[in-house]
Amino acid sequence: MHAKYRQKANFMPVETKNIVEEIQGNSTLVDLPTKPNGKKLYLESYGCAMNFSDSEIVASILTKEGFTTTYNPQEADLILINTCSIRDKAEQTVRNKLKEFKGIKRKFNPKMKVGILGCMAERLKTQLLEEEKLVDLIAGPDSYRALPELIQEIESGQKAVNVLLSRDETYADISPVKLGANGVSSFISITRGCDNMCSFCVVPFTRGRERSRDPETIVQEARDLFEMGFREVTLLGQNVDSYRWNISKKGEIKDENKSTVSFAELMVMVAEVDPLLRVRFSTSHPKDMTTDVLHAIKKYKNICNYIHLPVQSGNSEMLKRMNRGYTREWYLNRINAIKTITPECTISTDLIIGFCDETDQEHQDTISLVKEVEFSFAYMYKYSERPKTLAERKFEDNVPEKVKADRLSEIIDIQRKNQKKTNDSFIGHTKEVLIEGPSKKDPNEFCGRISENTMVIFPNQGFKAGQYVNVKIISANSATLKGEAAV
Ligand code: SAH
Ligand code: SF4
Ligand code: F3S
Numbered sequence: 001m002h003a004k005y006r007q008k009a010n011f012m013p014v015e016t017k018n019i020v021e022e023i024q025g026n027s028t029l030v031d032l033p034t035k036p037n038g039k040k041l042y043l044e045s046y047g048c049a050m051n052f053s054d055s056e057i058v059a060s061i062l063t064k065e066g067f068t069t070t071y072n073p074q075e076a077d078l079i080l081i082n083t084c085s086i087r088d089k090a091e092q093t094v095r096n097k098l099k100e101f102k103g104i105k106r107k108f109n110p111k112m113k114v115g116i117l118g119c120m121a122e123r124l125k126t127q128l129l130e131e132e133k134l135v136d137l138i139a140g141p142d143s144y145r146a147l148p149e150l151i152q153e154i155e156s157g158q159k160a161v162n163v164l165l166s167r168d169e170t171y172a173d174i175s176p177v178k179l180g181a182n183g184v185s186s187f188i189s190i191t192r193g194c195d196n197m198c199s200f201c202v203v204p205f206t207r208g209r210e211r212s213r214d215p216e217t218i219v220q221e222a223r224d225l226f227e228m229g230f231r232e233v234t235l236l237g238q239n240v241d242s243y244r245w246n247i248s249k250k251g252e253i254k255d256e257n258k259s260t261v262s263f264a265e266l267m268v269m270v271a272e273v274d275p276l277l278r279v280r281f282s283t284s285h286p287k288d289m290t291t292d293v294l295h296a297i298k299k300y301k302n303i304c305n306y307i308h309l310p311v312q313s314g315n316s317e318m319l320k321r322m323n324r325g326y327t328r329e330w331y332l333n334r335i336n337a338i339k340t341i342t343p344e345c346t347i348s349t350d351l352i353i354g355f356c357d358e359t360d361q362e363h364q365d366t367i368s369l370v371k372e373v374e375f376s377f378a379y380m381y382k383y384s385e386r387p388k389t390l391a392e393r394k395f396e397d398n399v400p401e402k403v404k405a406d407r408l409s410e411i412i413d414i415q416r417k418n419q420k421k422t423n424d425s426f427i428g429h430t431k432e433v434l435i436e437g438p439s440k441k442d443p444n445e446f447c448g449r450i451s452e453n454t455m456v457i458f459p460n461q462g463f464k465a466g467q468y469v470n471v472k473i474i475s476a477n478s479a480t481l482k483g484e485a486a487v
Contacts, residue, residue: 037066042076047084053187056176074108083120087384119206142166165208172217191237199323199390215261222273232278241288264292271300279303287325294341306453310350314369315362346376346452354404355383356395376422416478423476430472437465456481
């Protein structure tokens, strides 16, 4: 018996969702041997790429238990929602989803069980059981190995909770079921957790202490993916630059008999799996990004010319309140290093608008930084206060909602112009595109990304997903490029 899976993965954005689907007739799917237990699992993920990657681990663990997956919650025996807590809105989305599942359970399968995984599970713990009567199971991000036992418990009619955070869980030995998107690009987790304590951020509370995964298992996963036909991997961590193997936080070697691996070295190890395997990474942290990473990008054609470097704010006082560990000048110095060593790199960012006590001048400083750097893309968010964070305890969420909204739309406007300008600069150039599949809008067209991460749409001339094609860029808007294959 074989089960087939696909996961629609979105790259960065939070508050997007993906659903594990059963589909037919796609040659890029992975066949998984299972002994089915007759139970169907519906798994839905919200939040960042790390959550999407974790859902692949969950699917792997439960497939081994005999579950098959379904895209239809109405026929599910078990519904699992992998959740995000980064902003209040992300949590509200999940709560609304639970209302929907309550109706489905009542109507289609009163025996259906519902579990909450991920960051909301970790943040709210048993409180969730009290607030959401529908929920049977709560499992935090480090307790997915315990899912089989937790499921056994709920099947006997109890509620089950495991929210223990670990100092060393990396799921290194579990080969994730590549629910894997389009069969072309995939995520590989390299670190878990975060030790940074930015004052606005809930992640250190939901994901625990930072730990790095054994480099051998990372490279092996990249090799396996390449053999399965994947042509792009994104190395994932909350702060990839702090990846380190066999080196303590203070820089001391832990075991003299073993080699050490830094993030730049890891990237090179993955790049050397095959020149046809593109390597991306996310997220870099401005306080930790070193120039050896830039030299690796410069040296290896298959390490992509793209860096996501979240700045959050353009004002040094504000960055101090955010506890980001760098100033505006430091950030601009990093940008300068990127533009000098790897001038072909595009740079994207994250911005928080309307953080505590944000003055008009501080907002203007963010605008001037956005104008100066000319980011190729930006995720822009209104500040959302999160319980237990430093900001919640120390500062007041005192920028009025209307001011947050006005400042956000002002920045979005400026950023849209930046994107148009970056995209226009590709017009007339021939760029190598890795084909991801048919374009969503028109199946007669293909879509794929250039090394700089911009999406290109071009006519389907009998190419296949996973193929590299040189495309001459003809036109651009602020989001995508259009071109024609240069054959
Ligand atoms: N580790 C990454 C960010 C992970 S969270 C980094 O340090 O860059 C992704 C983004 O969500 C952050 O960069 C930030 O812009 C945004 N974010 C985090 N907490 C937020 C909050 N409380 N309100 C609004 N946006 C937030
Ligand atoms: Fe959150 Fe800061 Fe860690 Fe990123 S680096 S996950 S923003 S605490
Ligand atoms: Fe959300 Fe947790 Fe990721 S809070 S952004 S799913 S680490």
